[in-house]
Amino acid sequence: MTHAPVRDVVIVGGGTAGWMTAAYLTAAFGDRINVTLVESADVGTIGVGEATFSDIRHFFEFLGLAERDWMPACNATYKLAVRFEDWREPGHHFYHPFEQLRSVKGFPLTDWWLRYPTSDRFDVDCFVMASLIDGNRSPRYLDNRLLEQDFVEGEAAPNTIAEYQGAQFPYAYHFEAHLLAKYLTKYATQRGVRHVVDNVVDVGLDERGWLSHVQTAEHGRLEGDLFVDCTGFRGLLLNKALEEPFVSYQDTLPNDSAVALQVPMDMDKDPIRPCTTATAQDAGWIWTIPLISRIGTGYVYARDYMDPEEAERTLRAFVGPAAADVPANHIRMRIGRSRRSWVNNCVAIGLSSGFVEPLESTGIFFIHYAIEQLVKYYPAGDWDLTLREQYNNALMNVMDGVREFLVLHYRGAKRADNQYWRDTKTRAIPDALAERLELWESKVPDTGTVYPRYHGLPPYSYNCILLGTGGIPVRPSPALDLIDEKAALAEFQAIKDKARSLVRTLPTQNAYFKRMRDG
Numbered sequence: 109m110t111h112a113p114v115r116d117v118v119i120v121g122g123g124t125a126g127w128m129t130a131a132y133l134t135a136a137f138g139d140r141i142n143v144t145l146v147e148s149a150d151v152g153t154i155g156v157g158e159a160t161f162s163d164i165r166h167f168f169e170f171l172g173l174a175e176r177d178w179m180p181a182c183n184a185t186y187k188l189a190v191r192f193e194d195w196r197e198p199g200h201h202f203y204h205p206f207e208q209l210r211s212v213k214g215f216p217l218t219d220w221w222l223r224y225p226t227s228d229r230f231d232v233d234c235f236v237m238a239s240l241i242d243g244n245r246s247p248r249y250l251d252n253r254l255l256e257q258d259f260v261e262g263e264a265a266p267n268t269i270a271e272y273q274g275a276q277f278p279y280a281y282h283f284e285a286h287l288l289a290k291y292l293t294k295y296a297t298q299r300g301v302r303h304v305v306d307n308v309v310d311v312g313l314d315e316r317g318w319l320s321h322v323q324t325a326e327h328g329r330l331e332g333d334l335f336v337d338c339t340g341f342r343g344l345l346l347n348k349a350l351e352e353p354f355v356s357y358q359d360t361l362p363n364d365s366a367v368a369l370q371v372p373m374d375m376d377k378d379p380i381r382p383c384t385t386a387t388a389q390d391a392g393w394i395w396t397i398p399l400i401s402r403i404g405t406g407y408v409y410a411r412d413y414m415d416p417e418e419a420e421r422t423l424r425a426f427v428g429p430a431a432a433d434v435p436a437n438h439i440r441m442r443i444g445r446s447r448r449s450w451v452n453n454c455v456a457i458g459l460s461s462g463f464v465e466p467l468e469s470t471g472i473f474f475i476h477y478a479i480e481q482l483v484k485y486y487p488a489g490d491w492d493l494t495l496r497e498q499y500n501n502a503l504m505n506v507m508d509g510v511r512e513f514l515v516l517h518y519r520g521a522k523r524a525d526n527q528y529w530r531d532t533k534t535r536a537i538p539d540a541l542a543e544r545l546e547l548w549e550s551k552v553p554d555t556g557t558v559y560p561r562y563h564g565l566p567p568y569s570y571n572c573i574l575l576g577t578g579g580i581p582v583r584p585s586p587a588l589d590l591i592d593e594k595a596a597l598a599e600f601q602a603i604k605d606k607a608r609s610l611v612r613t614l615p616t617q618n619a620y621f622k623r624m625r626d627g
């Protein structure tokens with residue numbers, strides 16, 4: 109037993125999770141650790157054109173990468189929100205934007221809006237972003253300045269993880285995940301990560317049941333102290349070799365399949381919408397993710413309600429002739445989390461650790477969060493159990509919290525026009541969400557959120573989904589009847605004025621990315 113840090117790390121898997129982990133560990137620890145990444149040339153990666161969550165900017169900043177460096181290489185665009193279509197009723201839409209909800213006299217602006225609705229669009233009235241998205245705007249000016257907002261920006265790059273706490277950015281990205289993995293391969297290998305392309309055919313355990321090595325087909329044994337399982341839904345090290353059980357979320361989130369298409373687009377002609385769109389369908393929902401070269405789209409559905417052929421037909425009809433010659437990619441999803449993500453000397457990151465359907469784009473967020481926690485709780489040779497427990501609790505809480513938030517989308521959706529949507533109203537929900545619903549119904553102010561670090565307080569994400577999906581009655585706090593409303597009405601006007609001036613002055617995404625492309 110030693111207190112010296114663990115130095116030899118073997119990562120198995122070269123998808124987004126594997127390369128994000130390799131790059132981040134190198135940026136954090138430099139040559140004080142040795143990292144080997146082994147990936148198969150035969151087993152493909154999941155990479156369907158991803159939407160992210162706004163914390164992802166911390167990841168690129170930590171690596172010291174500027175947008176102009178990595179965005180063009182990954183066909184990346186900006187994402188200001190998720191746009192939900194048809195969750196309430198056909199033709200209705202609302203945005204869940206990356207923007208802190210303002211408070212007036214101690215009450216969230218959405219509460220004031222419920223008491224004094226200035227239009228039928230809470231998102232447009234309470235957030236500047238909604239108007240920017242309607243106008244296809246980029247959040248940056250052509251000279252690369254960020255929009256004039258009260259966001260944290262332009263300060264010196266944070267040096268420690270602790271300094272990131274509390275920072276909130278007004279946007280995230282869409283990018284091609286396989287291109288990001290390729291970009292990070294170069295980044296990590298240039299900084300000393302050893303890259304082995306081979307199949308892992310066996311996993312060696314020592315007498316304690318800890319991992320001692322992975323056996324490859326052509327490169328022999330790869331030995332290490334710490335093993336990171338980034339083998340995707342297979343969970344080759346954690347679930348198979350160490351037999352860590354998987355806790356399914358399927359009882360509360362039944363969508364278990366997806367079919368994806370990559371639709372060609374021409375940025376000289378087609379507008380690039382600065383948001384991910386989630387359009388409700390008969391047995392799930394369709395994502396639309398605009399990139400530079402194409403639109404990533406896919407139908408997330410439950411096989412209990414729809415078979416894959418019908419899902420593909422629905423998706424093709426939704427997309428239209430642009431995707432007529434494009435092959436469909438059918439994917440089976442494992443929804444839930446490993447009971448513990450870190451067992452003995454093996455940490456699972458990415459799909460092997462856990463996954464929920466991509467409704468709020470949390471897959472890459474889970475990866476980034478896990479890597480940060482790994483650095484924070486990085487072990488020494490004594491393998492202090494407290495570090496592992498802290499890590500496992502952090503991962504469990506964030507994934508269970510996200511599950512709760514996703515279930516709210518379905519329970520809250522007013523739509524109940526077929527068996528799939530009717531069942532969303534009667535299916536069991538996580539206990540924590542049931543408690544929240546009771547609080548909301550009795551109008552007790554709610555200050556909890558699964559993302560306190562990013563979403564701040566009040567928990568605007570919950571408010572957006574409640575108000576947008578429209579199926580759960582919400583009332584303003586009775587106290588608002590006793591408070592002068594002038595300040596709230598002035599805030600609504602200030603948002604309107606700000607939005608108008610930003611839409612007038614910001615470029616469209618197309619103009620911004622043409623400038624980035626053409627220099």
Ligand code: FAD
Binds near residue numbers: 124160285307469
């Ligand atoms: P994978 O991409 O599956 O990579 C596994 C790696 O393990 C591969 O390199 C493979 O070669 C390697 N491997 C496996 N077996 C072996 C072996 N025996 N030997 C050597 N190597 C091996 N996330 C978001 O944030 N936003 C989204 O919009 C989003 N949309 C999604 C849509 C769908 C339908 C799905 C399924 C996922 C989505 N995700 C999204 C999640 C996201 O795709 C994943 O979190 C991310 O790609 C990480 O995947 P991974 O690296 O864990 O696994």
